[in-house]
Amino acid sequence: MTTFKKVLIIDDEDELNEMVTLRLQKVGxxxxxxxxxxxxxxxxxSFKPDVVLLDINMPGMDGWEVCERLRSDPETKDLFxxxxxxxxxxxxxxxxxxxxxxxxxxxxxxxxxxxxx
Amino acid sequence: xxxxxxxxxxxxxxxxxxxxxxxxxADHGTSFGDLLPRITHKQNEDTALxxxxxxxxxIDLILxxxxxxxxxxxxxxxxxxxxxxxxxxxxxxxxxxxxxxxLVKKEVLYQAHKDEFNFHMLAKIMAxxxxxxxxxxxxxxxxxxxxSENTQSLQxxxxxxxxxxxxxxxxxxxxxxRIQFANNAAAQIFGTSPSTLIGKMLSIPxxxxxxxxFDENPRFVSGAFIKTIHQIGQIMEITVPLNTGVNHDFxxxxxAIHDNPDEGFVINLRDITNSKRITQxxxxxxxxxxxxxxxxxxxxxxxxxxxxxxxxIKGAVSNLKDGxxxxxxxxxxxxxxxxxxNIDRLARIIxxxxxxxxxxxxxxxxxxRRLFLKPLITEIINNFKQATHEKxxxxxxxxxxxxxxxxxxxxxxxxxxxxxxxxxxxxxKSNITVQVIHENLTPSTEPxxxxxxxxxxxxxxxxxxKNKIESLFNKFEQFDRPQGGSGYKGTGLGLxxxxxxxxLHDGRIWAVSDINKGAQFYALFPAYRENDIFTITLDxxxxxxxxxxxxxxLLVLKLIHANPxxxxxxxxxxxxxxxxxxxxxxxxxxxxTDTIHYKxxxxxxxxxxxxxxxxxxxxxxxxxxxxxxxxxxxxxxSVLSLHLSIGLAVYPDDSRYSSELFKLxxxxxxxxxxxxxx
Numbered sequence: 096m097t098t099f100k101k102v103l104i105i106d107d108e109d110e111l112n113e114m115v116t117l118r119l120q121k122v123g124x125x126x127x128x129x130x131x132x133x134x135x136x137x138x139x140x141s142f143k144p145d146v147v148l149l150d151i152n153m154p155g156m157d158g159w160e161v162c163e164r165l166r167s168d169p170e171t172k173d174l175f176x177x178x179x180x181x182x183x184x185x186x187x188x189x190x191x192x193x194x195x196x197x198x199x200x201x202x203x204x205x206x207x208x209x210x211x212x
Numbered sequence: 213x214x215x216x217x218x219x220x221x222x223x224x225x226x227x228x229x230x231x232x233x234x235x236x237x238a239d240h241g242t243s244f245g246d247l248l249p250r251i252t253h254k255q256n257e258d259t260a261l262x263x264x265x266x267x268x269x270x271i272d273l274i275l276x277x278x279x280x281x282x283x284x285x286x287x288x289x290x291x292x293x294x295x296x297x298x299x300x301x302x303x304x305x306x307x308x309x310x311x312x313x314x315l316v317k318k319e320v321l322y323q324a325h326k327d328e329f330n331f332h333m334l335a336k337i338m339a340x341x342x343x344x345x346x347x348x349x350x351x352x353x354x355x356x357x358x359x360s361e362n363t364q365s366l367q368x369x370x371x372x373x374x375x376x377x378x379x380x381x382x383x384x385x386x387x388x389x390r391i392q393f394a395n396n397a398a399a400q401i402f403g404t405s406p407s408t409l410i411g412k413m414l415s416i417p418x419x420x421x422x423x424x425x426f427d428e429n430p431r432f433v434s435g436a437f438i439k440t441i442h443q444i445g446q447i448m449e450i451t452v453p454l455n456t457g458v459n460h461d462f463x464x465x466x467x468a469i470h471d472n473p474d475e476g477f478v479i480n481l482r483d484i485t486n487s488k489r490i491t492q493x494x495x496x497x498x499x500x501x502x503x504x505x506x507x508x509x510x511x512x513x514x515x516x517x518x519x520x521x522x523x524x525i526k527g528a529v530s531n532l533k534d535g536x537x538x539x540x541x542x543x544x545x546x547x548x549x550x551x552x553x554n555i556d557r558l559a560r561i562i563x564x565x566x567x568x569x570x571x572x573x574x575x576x577x578x579x580x581r582r583l584f585l586k587p588l589i590t591e592i593i594n595n596f597k598q599a600t601h602e603k604x605x606x607x608x609x610x611x612x613x614x615x616x617x618x619x620x621x622x623x624x625x626x627x628x629x630x631x632x633x634x635x636x637x638x639x640x641k642s643n644i645t646v647q648v649i650h651e652n653l654t655p656s657t658e659p660x661x662x663x664x665x666x667x668x669x670x671x672x673x674x675x676x677x678k679n680k681i682e683s684l685f686n687k688f689e690q691f692d693r694p695q696g697g698s699g700y701k702g703t704g705l706g707l708x709x710x711x712x713x714x715x716l717h718d719g720r721i722w723a724v725s726d727i728n729k730g731a732q733f734y735a736l737f738p739a740y741r742e743n744d745i746f747t748i749t750l751d752x753x754x755x756x757x758x759x760x761x762x763x764x765x766l767l768v769l770k771l772i773h774a775n776p777x778x779x780x781x782x783x784x785x786x787x788x789x790x791x792x793x794x795x796x797x798x799x800x801x802x803x804x805t806d807t808i809h810y811k812x813x814x815x816x817x818x819x820x821x822x823x824x825x826x827x828x829x830x831x832x833x834x835x836x837x838x839x840x841x842x843x844x845x846x847x848x849x850s851v852l853s854l855h856l857s858i859g860l861a862v863y864p865d866d867s868r869y870s871s872e873l874f875k876l877x878x879x880x881x882x883x884x885x886x887x888x889x890x
Contacts, residue, residue: 108520114527120535181519183567185623186579200523200559203530 099175099210103144104128105135105161106179107153115148118203124210132156136164139171146210151180162191177209218247218338219270221298223260226278229303229326233275233334238549243369257287264291270346273341274300277326299341303329335369367819376406380528381462381481387474389414389435398481403455414438414479420451433464438477442466449484460485481848508573515566524561526555557703564705567627568687571712573869577755578624578716580747582617582740585648585665592629593646595661596637605640607633610647616739618665619747624713625737628721631706632669632733639673639731640689646670651736663739664719670732676725684723685711710735719869743811746818750870753820754863764863765829767819768877769836771844793843801835857881 102124104112112128119126127142129135133156139147147165151158158178165171177195178188188196197205222230230253239251252271254260264271274291291300299321309325315744322337376395383392391409399406401416416433423446433450442449447465454460462481467884469475480679531537533548540548570576593607600607618625629646636644648669685820688704707721714721714735725731750766757764790810794817809818819836821829839855857880861873 108524111520111527114524114531118527118531118534118536127567128418181516181523181563181566183627184577185625186577199519200526201556203527203534 098147099124101127101142101144102146102148102210103135103138103142104148105130105132105138105153105158106148106150107131108150115203115206119206119210122207132158132161135161138164139174143175146175146177148177148179148206151178151182151184159187159191162172162193166192177206218244218249218272220249220251220273220275220277221260221263221271222251222253222277222302223257224253224275225255226277229277232329236331236334243331243335247342249334249338251880261290263725271298273321273338274298275337276300276302276320301337301341309517312466314764321846325683334370336373339367339370356616379483381483383414383479383481384469385435385438385477385479387412389477397483401452401454401481416450416452418450419453422449432863433479438466438479439473441853442468442473442477447793455532461488501764505573508569508575509612511565511569512573512575515569517563518562519559519566520795522555526552526559529555549729561703561705564703564709568705568712571709571716574864576624576716578621578869579751580619580621580717580744582744583620583622583625584617585615585667586611588622588625589629589646589648589667592626592633595630596633599637599776600644603637603640604642605637608643608645610645612647612649615648615650615665616663618737619740619744620717620737624717628710628713628735629667631710632735635702635706635733636669636671636673636731640671641673642746643672644669650739663741664736665739666734666736668732668734670730672730675727675729675731676723681723681725685721716871718868743814746809746811747870747874749872750820753822757823757863760823763825763865765821765826766861766863766873766877767821767829767833767836768816768859768861768874769817769819769840770857770859770880771815772857786809789843793840796839796843797836800839801832804834824862826860826865829860829862830881833860 100106102119104115104126105128106112107130109130109172112130113126116126116128127138127144129138135149137149138144149158149161158180162176165176175194176192178193179194179197179199179201181199183198185196195209197209202212219644220233224230224232230251233251237244237251242247252263252269254263260274268518276287291298301322301324301325302320303326305326317528323342324333326646378395379397381398381401382393382395383391383398386392391412391414394406394409396406399409402409414433414435418431418433423441438505440881441464449461450464451459451461461484463484465480465482467478467480469478497848529548532540533545533552567576589609589611593609596607633644633646646665646672649666649668651666652662679701685707687708714737717737719735719737721733721735723731753764756762794808794810797817797819802808803822805822806824810816811818819832821832824832837856837858840854844854844856858883859877859879861867861876863873866876
């Protein structure tokens with residue numbers, strides 16, 4: 096059993112990031128966020144999260160590409176990725192070895208259950 | 213000049229028809245000019261053959277009046293063998309009509325129903341017979357006068373017949389616009405007969421006129437009007453109120469006789485009412501499709517755009533509700549709870565709407581594969597363990613013996629089953645059964661449809677009134693079932709989505725229920741067949757085409773034998789021809805990126821044409837058709853009398869779904885496709 100401590104949220108909606116951050120901090124997680132793919136990848140390097148909550152539909156680099164890059168980097172190839180998306184593309188998620196998919200709009204419990212596993 | 217110079221051999225056992233033929237000749241004696249027919253009458257084929265054998269007489273035409281059913285085609289062949297050049301015309305009656313239509317094609321000069329036989333028809337047949345003889349054969353007995361003179365009078369009759377009965381209305385006018393000639397269609401505009409019009413002034417009332425040259429609508433097509441449009445040299449469209457009370461649209465053309473208006477005019481009116489109506493309907497259909505597409509796009513955009521703020525609202529209100537930013541008083545808590553519950557409801561509606569619009573518009577990605585149900589259903593049921601435990605509901609699985617894999621998209625099947633089990637969980641009292649049964653529905657009219665897997669979700673709840681079952685699967689259909697659970701409200705779209713999904717899988721969904729009898733929902737999916745590999749291939753190609761914004765053509769070729777029970781399909785030689793055919797197609801009709809597959813059992817070929825629109829798809833079909841003719845000799849006399857039918861379907865014009873495209877490509881192209889644009 097692994098315990099996650101550091102969570103990175105990558106979503107272009109900063110207000111959503113704010114709300115999720117608020118919630119996760121309250122229950123003891125260390126949280127950082129990014130609002131686009133490339134700054135998200137940078138924060139993975141600097142913040143070194145245990146888990147990434149990743150949005151798919153983002154301008155510029157989308158979530159799938161972020162995922163691909165993380166998986167092709169030896170340092171992050173095993174990073175726990177939770178995709179938060181409105182579209183049900185589970186096949187794609189499987190192909191990219193995404194650990195979990197949570198459909199938007201989500202319940203915090205869905206995320207918390209994954210993080211506390 | 214001999215009086216009887218056209219010799220007809222009539223074969224008919226009905227003396228009345230012989231009499232009728234003689235009567236026609238007698239009545240119109242002078243009209244035939246030099247070609248007054250002489251008639252030899254024989255009762256049947258045998259005596260006729262005997263006559264041909266014994267008498268070395270010149271016969272210009274055989275009229276076969278009563279074909280005896282069995283040996284009909286042989287008879288014609290026998291006559292052909294005996295005297296190559298004699299044209300045969302067949303006159304059938306109600307009894308022999310089908311026989312004649314089924315058998316006779318090129319073998320005879322002309323065929324018609326006996327009831328329609330009259331002087332004009334006889335003249336036409338004679339004119340045809342003479343022209344055939346003049347063009348194709350050197351008769352053994354050359355007529356004593358030059359053929360051109362012989363045929364002149366008959367051709368004149370023939371020509372008049374054609375003009376008189378033409379579908380286009382035709383008037384010949386003198387220069388002062390008096391009618392000198394009007395054919396039947398012209399007289400019909402006035403609701404009268406041609407003869408009553410002769411000598412009268414032309415005056416057709418007009419409702420509407422389409423022309424930039426006339427500012428005010430003229431109220432009649434009159435002499436002055438004709439002269440003006442002749443000067444302008446225009447074709448124009450007019451609307452004429454017929455005396456039947458209906459307005460008809462005509463295209464009006466006018467020509468001066470010998471290019472000289474002083475000699476008069478020929479007026480030609482073509483009724484374009486139907487073709488205009490068709491054009492109008494076509495554009496209406498297109499407009500409807502466009503609006504439908506707009507609607508789909510609208511729903512898709514709106515629901516997608518709504519989800520983002522909704523996710524944020526939900527995130528924010530949930531933080532309030534869960535006391536993340538401080539505790540709420542009980543009344544505040546109640547209000548926030550209501551808010552969260554309804555945000556969830558709105559989210560479900562938006563998700564379902566989006567799903568449904570994707571499925572309906574063909575934008576949903578469907579990836580069918582060989583799918584084993586046991587692991588899938590077990591996983592789905594695991595997700596309901598908590599919910600059923602809380603409600604003290606027992607969830608059973610009855611998995612039948614040797615259930616074959618189905619051909620389906622796992623995500624979509626999961627959606628259907630999740631929906632059905634979720635509904636059952638809401639309404640069941642104490643038991644839910646998920647039942648999987650292999651249904652081998654034999655005998656079935658459609659062999660493809662016989663091998664199915666049926667999944668049932670059965671609850672012991674209150675049930676659904678019988679009269680509501682039919683509309684269960686409609687959009688936004690909900691019923692107040694008392695066990696519906698507190699607070700949870702459905703979207704009214706779940707079962708409509710399930711229906712769409714099962715239909716996209718060539719399956720079916722239905723419900724059996726009544727009040728106090730629980731509800732049983734069944735979904736039927738086709739078992740995986742070896743041929744489904746082609747659908748998987750097509751799915752992949754569609755995916756590629758979609759990515760590169762290209763079109764894709766699918767051809768289905770079917771070999772059809774004149775005699776379906778023939779053993780020839782099993783022949784070694786046949787296998788060789790198939791290979792030759794495949795090689796020829798690959799080298800002469802396809803590009804390297806295109807692929808062709810042969811389904812031996814079905815005698816079908818499947819061709820995938822990458823990046824190919826309909827026009828080029830048709831072109832390839834044409835090439836393949838001519839290769840088939842070379843390879844299999846479509847000639848009916850050949851040993852291998854095979855015929856190839858070709859169907860074409862184009863992505864995304866015809867459909868975005870592989871199964872739909874396969875269905876559409878089953879329909880053979882109109883046989884005329886080979887002639888178009890060549």
